[in-house]
Amino acid sequence: MYRIENYVFPSSLEEACRLLNGDLRGSAVLGGGCWLRLGRRHLRNAVDISRLGLDGIEEKEGWLELGAGVTLRRLETDLAVTGRFGGILGRSVSSIVGVQFRNMVTVGGTVYARLGFSDLITTLLSLDARVVFYRAGEMGLGEYLASNGCPGDILTAVRIPDDGRQAAYESLRRSRTDFPVLAVAVSRLGEDWRVSVGARPFVAARAERAEACLSRGGGADQAGELAAQELRFGSNLRAGEDYRRKLAAVLVRRAAQTLERGGEGCEG
Amino acid sequence: MRVNITVNGILYQREIPCDTMLLDFVRQCGFMSVKRGCDTGNCGLCTVWVEDVPVLSCSYPAARADGKRVTTLEGVQEEAESLGRCMARQGAEQCGYCSPGFIMAVLAMARELDNPTDEEIAHYLEGNLCRCTGYASQMRAIRAWMKERRGEGEP
Amino acid sequence: MKLVNKAIPKLDSGALTAGKGVYTDDIAPSDCLVVKVLRSPHAFARIRESRKEAACKVPGVVCILTWQDVPKIRYTLAGQSYPEPSPYDRYILEQTVRYVGDPVAIVAGVDEACVERAIKLLRVDYEVFTPVLDFEQALDNPVVIHQEEDYFNHFDIGGAPARNLVASGCEGEGDVEGELKKCDVVLDRTYYTKANAQAMMETFRTYTYLDYNGRLNVVTSTQVPFHCRRTVARALGLPMTAVRVIKPRIGGGFGAKQTLVSELFPALVTMRTGRPAKIVYTRQETFQASNSRHQMRVRVRVGAMRDGTVRAVDMHALSNAGAYGEHASTTVGLVGHKSIPLYAKAAAFRFSYDVVYTNTMAAGAFRGYGATQGCFALESAINELAWELKMDPAQLRLQNIPRPGEEMPAYYHEPLSSSKLEECIRRGMELIGWEKKYPGGPISKGKARGVGMAITMQGSGISGVDTASATVKLNDDGYYTLMIGATDMGTGCDTILAQMAAETLNCPLERITVDGVDTDHSPFDTGSYASSTTYVTGNAVIKACKELLEQIVAEGARRLKIEPEQAEFDGEQVFDRLQPARAMTLSRLAQDLVVGEGTRWLTATASHCSPTSPPPLMAGFAEVEVDLETGECQVTDYVGVVDCGTVVNKNLARVQTEGGIAQGIGMALYEDVQYNGQGQMLNHSFLQYKIPCRTDLPEIRVDFRESYEPNGPFGAKSIGEVVINTPAPAVVQAVFNATGIWVRSLPITPEKLLMGLEKLHGKCQRDAV
Known part of the structure; x- marks a missing residue:
């Protein structure tokens, strides 16, 4: 159960920031608000910034x-x-x-x-x-x-x-709308590659050795293995650490292969 | 705090606690179609429209709806009637508890997507859980309803 | 038949799809006190002290009750016929708390905010004990969960609370060990199922008030209004006449509401304060502090000859009752009773069981009620057996199943009075494309498909126990009111019972109204559980309608001044068989019956209790696709073919089947209750406990092969539960056929599959070396 004492629509970002800093522990900015109910928080100030035109x-x-x-x-x-x-x-x-x-x-x-x-x-x-x-x-x-x-x-x-980068996404979920067990995004601009792995279950991080491997043409297989080696994985309700590591190798490889083929929608 | 929220065309001016969620607000206004099925935003039972956009009223602060237009199933009875009939013909409502949120999502989908494929329909409605039906009858009902709307089915 | 065996919309469909406020919380008065429960954060503890002074001072708080304040009366929450075969092991609040979520205090106030605040201010000091969390370690554990002196059983169910044993038993026929020795192949396998949540969309909720006679009225989302009345009265120390239970529309139950959950808290508050009170369970409470399926470990030993004849079945079930023993002894019984009889050629069988207490949430009833766990175990073992024998598992079934008329020793020696199981299997094979697809294998690099199957049976009511009554009244305008005590929980039983009444009374459906359940007005019914409503209550409805028909004919004859034998009623009018022009319309007769001399308001009540429980039967076929690199598994097709006797309502039976299969697939693949080392349930939300969403499921395909059950209403048997059983074993087999891995512990997760695949391939490589 959460509680809110004051619900405020600040008229500017400056005011929002002031409100927030006036009582750092007791205040929070409301984004979508979807996770609000999950915490047992007592908010003295809920700062709603949805009317500040930030949705462009x-x-x-x-x-x-x-x-x-x-x-x-x-x-x-x-x-x-x-x-x-x-x-x-x-x-x-x-x-x-x-x-x-x-x-x-x-x-x-x-x-x-x-x-x-x-x-x-x-x-x-x-x-x-x-x-x-x-x-x-x-x-x-x-x-x-x-x-x-x-x-x-x-x-x-x-x-x-906005550099024309191509990107591919892979995730595995235990049911279709669940949180991911692991999430992988790989992007490519020419020979400049990025590999990002999230839900490890830790927050996303880049796999730089995998990126370097792809950039020097080392191939998707090896990049997957490297990403699995270089990143830290953990266990939670959805899966264990070992499984996540194995999965990372597969999903990174697949995303990289998609880009090697020319991106989503390009077969073979 | 004081809010002015228009629900189904009627303006409600109320003094509410700041942490009131839109779900509780509309129920207090007497719109009982809106149900709570979970505490985590996962089930879709509480789906209403704010300015015609489907949202989860369990997680939408009533304060944020101040000055806005909210629609519940009670406000679209005419539009929903034919869909309800198609559901009834399939037995797709079963316990009926998820039906209002489901119907609000289907009507929103019909406004948003043109002639959606089965796959698009299922994906759009993913956020509406149902424990009774296994979803197949809901799909049959939607297909029949869309056919009817295109003037192809029985009225 | 004009109305039975048709696809008729539910009577309440208009109201439900229009979103009318017809459920418990929609109709609760706005001045109800809000009731909430403080729950134990410990899995096993004793309350040293609870201080409520500060909480009592919160403005708006009206009533705070702790263990000292409740009646010292033991009872069970199980919604079963009296005397219940469940131990009386509960108080409303007790000094000892036995799982995380056990109630510690009841707080009532004028609104939610003040009640929440008061709960926060309650100070409870616990003496914390080491809990027993692993059900395989519970029996004879030095930690004893129920030590109370007033623990009570109506009769011996093989329990010994000092050993953490709720119930135990063993039954069988023939020389199992001797027969196993004679078999060519003997398999010994152990299977595990989890404590799945029923997860109906409407959580538990109840409101209570005292009426002008001072009686306690309980409006509640329940499957068992009459059992609820009895148990509320007992637990509160009231005479049963002082309690009335009303059941409005219900947002699903699936067995969860066959146990009382939310009723006693507001009831006690109302008794203490005289004020109306309401409790609405959160989803978390519903997951964490209600009841679930019994977690089980089932060991199966099955022996067969080379030709596929199953000669002996030996099953042992260890069942986890959790902290309290509701439905413990009965659920486990179905593990054997509803699985072994399908292997009718067995010369010997044995089924033994132990049900143990642990410090986890109490289990209760969940659709399938033990049969689901038994089906998973035995059908999986039979599938493994078929593989060992290199036989087609469908053929193996066709060779062993009981034929219509055959006696089933493992089913109380009841004869199989109706069965189209063989046709169900053949039709299912045809629909799924069994001949082409079995067993399966790689479809591309890294992807494989497989098919699997299972058969199952359930019962139709509890034979010799379940009792249903129906009253049908002729109203003064020629319309009928059908009153039943069976509880429509969304399943549509009000509608199908009205169909049966209209069919019997030979009138259109519109001429029948059906009311919800009110124990003051409705005739007695044990309730909607054990797949009893269509079969047991249906028979009561037919009996009552037939009796009313006789009354109509007699009264019509009297007015036509002829002998009743000479009169006939065609649904519209009573007429003289010899001179059909001499007739009296029903509406005329109905009006005449309530005015002046010779009035007689026509009403008929009949009861029914069945000596047998004819099994509905089903064959289920799954096709899965597995990603061999990630272990991800998707059910791509599911076919269920059911023999529920006559299908009373084609739509509703179909939706029951589709929904049951969906829940079964959830159990097979997704629903994974987990506890941490302190006994805290980790999946107490839809965020963490994943029931299938629509893109998780294929468009489930259903067909019927209708037998005619001679003891059933219009030839019908039950449908509600049998439909949940096949997915788990069928999906497990399909996964095996795709991957080579038998998953014997549900759910099948990508992790289990991938780790299994690695092990399997590692072994193959070693073998190759």
Whole structure:
């Protein structure tokens, strides 16, 4: 059970930040709000930023910019998103619970929370995405994931280099709408490769040796093995560490093979 | 806090606790079709539309709906009637507890997708759980209903 | 037949698809006190002290009850006929708590917020004990879960609480060991099933109030209103006349609501405060603090000759009752009773069982009720046997199943009064494409397919126990009211019973109204469980309608001034057989019956109890596709062919079958209850406990092969439970045929498959070396 004492619609990001920092422990920004009910939290201030116009999807100056308030569902339906990166953004979120849920969950809420099982973070990491905070400014997503987080700050947008990268996504789920047992995103721009593995069950991380292997033409098989070796895996309800490691080799290989073939929809 | 929420065309001006979820709000307004099936946003039973977009009312703060237009099954009775009839013809409602959320999702789908394939239908409705039917009868009902809407089926 | 054997929409379908507020929480008065329960965080503990002063001071809190405040009366929550074969091992609240979720305090207040606050302020000091969590370690464990002196059983069920044993028993015929020795092939296998959650969409909920006579009214989502009345009265120390139970529409039950769960908490609050009270279980409480399927380990020894004749079956079941013994002795019985009889050529069989207490949530009834676990074990063993014998498993079944009319020694020596099981198997083979697809194998690099099958039986009511009554009234306008005590929980029994009544009364369905259950008004019925409603209550309905017909004819004859033997009723009018023009319409007669001299309001009540429980039968066929590199498994096709006797309602029987198969596939592949080392259930939400969603399932295919059951209403048997049993063994076999791995412990997970494959291939390589 959660409790909220004050529900506030700030009129600006500045006000939102002020509210948040006025009572750091007792306040929280509401993104989609979907996980709110899971925690037993007592919030003195719920800061709803859904009316600050952060829900834009823009293509500008070589970047695709997703406002923090963009819902996951829009990643599946907005042509500016589905037409890029082999459609990976929409595809990678399409198994998350259901349409109604994805109509609520936001890009900002998902990325900010750095949840281990996140399909979206896995994908964004493979696309060299950057995150924009109101106060801390812009930083690489990887940097943010490795940091201690940005308490008291507000994530306003996610920026992805609009560089024509192709990307492929693989995940395994015990049932179709479950959290992934493992999530893998691989992207490629020429011979520049990215390999990202999430739900290990830890939050997504890049497999740099696998990337290097692919970049030097070492092949998908070897890249899969390397990713399995270099990353840390763990156990939870859904699967054990050993299984996840084996799975990582397979899914990384498959995603890389898809790109070797020229991307999604290209056979043979 | 005070909110102004239009539910099914009627404006409700209410003083509510800040942590009220839209689900409880609409039920307190008397719209009993909206059901709670889980605590985690997984089941789809509580599906309503906010500004015509299907959402989970169990996880949607009522405060966020302030000034907005909310639709429950009670507000689309006419549109839902033929679908309900198609479901009844298949026995697809069974216990009926998930039917309102399911119907709201199907109607939203019909507005969003043009002539969807079976696969697209199943994927769109993935978030609506049902424990009684195994879903096959729901699929038959949707097919019959869509046929009817295209003017091909029996009325 | 005009109405039976047709696809008729449910009577309540209009209301349900329009979203009308017809369920318990929709109709509860708004001034109900909100009731919530503080639950034990420990798997096994004794309450040293509970302090409620601070909690009592929360504004709006009206009543807080702890173990000192409840009646010291032992009872069972099992919804079974009296005397229940379940131990009386519960108090409403007890000083000892036996699983994580056991109630510690009941708090009632004017709204949810104040009750939540009060619960937070309750201070409970526990003396924590080491729990028994592993059911294989429970028997004779030094930790004894039930030590209470007033533990009570109505009769011996083979239990010994000091040994953590709820029940045990052994039955059989013939010389099992001797027969096994004579067999060409003997298999000895052990199978495991989990404590699956029924997971109906409407959680447990109840509201209670005192009426103007001071009687306790209990409105609740239950499958067993009459048992509920008896148990509420007992647990609260009230005479049964002081309790009334009302069942509105129910959002699914699947057996979960054959046990009382939420009823006693608001009932006690209402008795103590005089105020209406309501409890609505959260999904977490529903997972964590209600009841589930019994987790089991079933060892099967089966012996056969080279030609495939099964000569001996020996089964032992270890069943996990959890913390309390509801349905413990009866559920386990079905493990053997509903599986062994299908191997009718066995010269000897034995079935023995132990049911143990552990510090996990109590188990109860879940569709299939032990038969599901037994079917998984024995059918899997038979599939393994077929593989050993290099025989087609379908042929092996065809060779061993009992024929119509044959006596089944392992089924209480009842004769198989009706069966089209053979046709079910053949039809299923045809639909799935068995000849072409069996057994299966690789379809591409890294992918393989396989098919598998299983057969099963259930019962139709509990023979000699389940009792149903029906009352049918002729109203003053010529319409009928059918009153039943059977509980429609979404299954559509109100509709199918109305179909039977209309068929018997020879009238359109619209002329019959059916009411929900109210123990003050409805005739007695044990309730909707054990697949009893169609078969047992159906017979009661037919009897009552026939009796009413006689009354109509007699009253009509009197008015026509002829002998009853000369009168006939065609559903519309009573007429003189010799001069058909001399007639009286039913509506005229009905009006006449309630005015003036010679009035007689026509109503007939009949009861039924069946000495036998004719088994519905089914063959299930699964096709799966397995990703050999990841272990991912998808059921790509499922065919179920059922003999439920006459299909009373074609739609509803079909949907029952599709839904049962879906639940069975869930059990086979997804539903994976897990506890941590402290006894906390880890999957207490739909986030973590995955029931199949629609893209997890193929479009399940169903067909019927209708036998005619001579003892059934219009030839019908049951359908509700038999349909859940086949998927687990059929999917397991299909997976074996795709991968070479027998999964003997459910659910089949990608991890188990991949790890199994690695082991298998490692072995092959070694063998090659």
